[in-house]
Amino acid sequence: MDFHKYLRHITSATLLVVLMASCSQAAETKAPMQMLRTPGNVRFGIIGGQTGAMSATLLVVAMSIEDMQREPVFTEVSRLLAEQGFLSIVIEPPCHGEDRKPDEPDGLAGWRHRLDRDENVVQLFNTKARAVLDHVIAQGLADPGRVAVIRR
Numbered sequence: 001m002d003f004h005k006y007l008r009h010i011t012s013a014t015l016l017v018v019l020m021a022s023c024s025q026a027a028e029t030k031a032p033m034q035m036l037r038t039p040g041n042v043r044f045g046i047i048g049g050q051t052g053a054m055s056a057t058l059l060v061v062a063m064s065i066e067d068m069q070r071e072p073v074f075t076e077v078s079r080l081l082a083e084q085g086f087l088s089i090v091i092e093p094p095c096h097g098e099d100r101k102p103d104e105p106d107g108l109a110g111w112r113h114r115l116d117r118d119e120n121v122v123q124l125f126n127t128k129a130r131a132v133l134d135h136v137i138a139q140g141l142a143d144p145g146r147v148a149v150i151r152r
Contacts, residue, residue, distance in 0.1 A: 031047050031048050031078070031079040031082035031083070032047070033045040033046070033047050033065075033068075033069060033075065033090060034046050034047070035065070038131045038132055038134075038135040039135070040131055042091075042128050042131050042132055042135075043065065043092070043097070043098050044065075044089055044090060044091045044132045045065050045068070045069075045089070045090035045091075046087060046088065046089055046090070046136070046141070047075060047078040047079060047082050047087070047088040047090065048078065048079070048081060048082025048083075048085070048086055048087050048088055049082070049085070049086070049087035049141055049142075050085045050087075053085075054137075054140055054141065054142060054143040054144075055085055055086055055087035055141065055142060055143060055146075056085075056086050056087070056143055056146035056147075056148075057086070057087045057088070057089060057133075057136070057141075057142040057143065057146060057147045057148070058077070058078060058081060058086060058087070058088045058089070058147075058148050058149075058150060059088075059089050059091065059129065059133070059147065059148070059149045059150070060074070060075065060077075060078055060088050060089065060090045060091070060150055060151075061091055061092075061093050061129075061149065061150070061151040061152070062074040062090075062093070062151060062152035063092070063093070063096050063097075063107075063152065064092055064096045064097030064098075064100075065090060065092055065097050066097065067096075067097075068090060074152060075088070075090065077150065078090070087136070087141055087142055089132060089133070089136060089142070091128065091129055091132055093125065093151075094110065094111055094114065094121045094124065094125050095107055095108075095109075095110025095111055095113075095114070095121075096110075099128075133147065
């Protein structure tokens with residue numbers, strides 16, 4: 001590759017990184033994540049939504065809420081959709097954040113740890129996710145007919 005082509009690639013890549021960073025910072029300030037809990041004490045975050053109306057809802061499942069706040073790439077879509085009136089609900093998958101037990105590994109290794117002990121990881125997660133969705137629907141925030149899920 002000649003020097004000028006190389007320079008164009010470097011310049012394009014640098015510009016892309018700068019644009020992504022500035023968009024991320026702008027979205028972060030426009031739609032912060034609000035932390036809430038269900039009556040059963042399940043922690044979740046919300047981003048966006050319409051005041052006084054039920055919103056189309058995106059359920060975001062990626063990692064611990066703290067990690068998602070530190071790494072906004074996982075909630076960037078939520079912040080962009082918030083500008084269009086969408087509500088995003090951020091919940092932690094099994095073995096992440098508050099769901100992680102002191103005696104188990106983090107992440108997928110934790111799933112294996114639980115499965116080896118005959119715990120139904122998926123059923124327990126679905127119960128928590130349902131509690132969060134039921135709560136935000138009961139609060140009039142989420143439209144039960146317009147819910148989608150995105151995961152990491």
